[in-house]
Amino acid sequence: MGRTNPTFRDLLSRIEDEWGDFRRALRRRHQPVFDRLFTYAREHADAASHLNHPDRLAPVLMSVALEQEARIDELEERIETLEQQRDDRE
Template sequence: MGRTNPTFRDVLSRMEDEWSDFRRALRRRHRPLFDRLFTYAREHADAASHLNHPDQLAPVLVSIDLEQEDRIDELEERVETLEGRLEDIPGDAETPAEREG
């Protein structure tokens, strides 16, 4: 017997096709960002295929959220590292934000 539901990768491919007019209408600088969202969703296709959720957009959005949370965590770590380096610089201990305020 055949599969009753399309694979999640098939669903994603169909969604990308359905959103192609929207993508084309975006400003050129936003198109790579839009494409990245689908890349994020593909990163979690295996997990999403196990879900078999009735709302096919739900696992796409959660996948995007997970990837963006990961990026936020990475950026927060980088900011902490850079702030730590600034604190280690001898001399003016005042940060630019403290000087402004």
């Protein structure tokens, strides 16, 4: 039987391990933020596994960008709602 290719989740774990020294060097308050970026990447692992991109960081970075864009959209909607509520009270 031949060798199988590692899954994207396996690859992501290796990348996270490779960045371990960087994470440990971060200030304590930034470490959870760093961890959240890998959480974002794991949330899109199924889609990333279909890409098979030659640059192994590309799907990680795209996953982070997607999650951050979604978060921006959510915050903009919240701001709009709050502004509308404020305007309605005035």
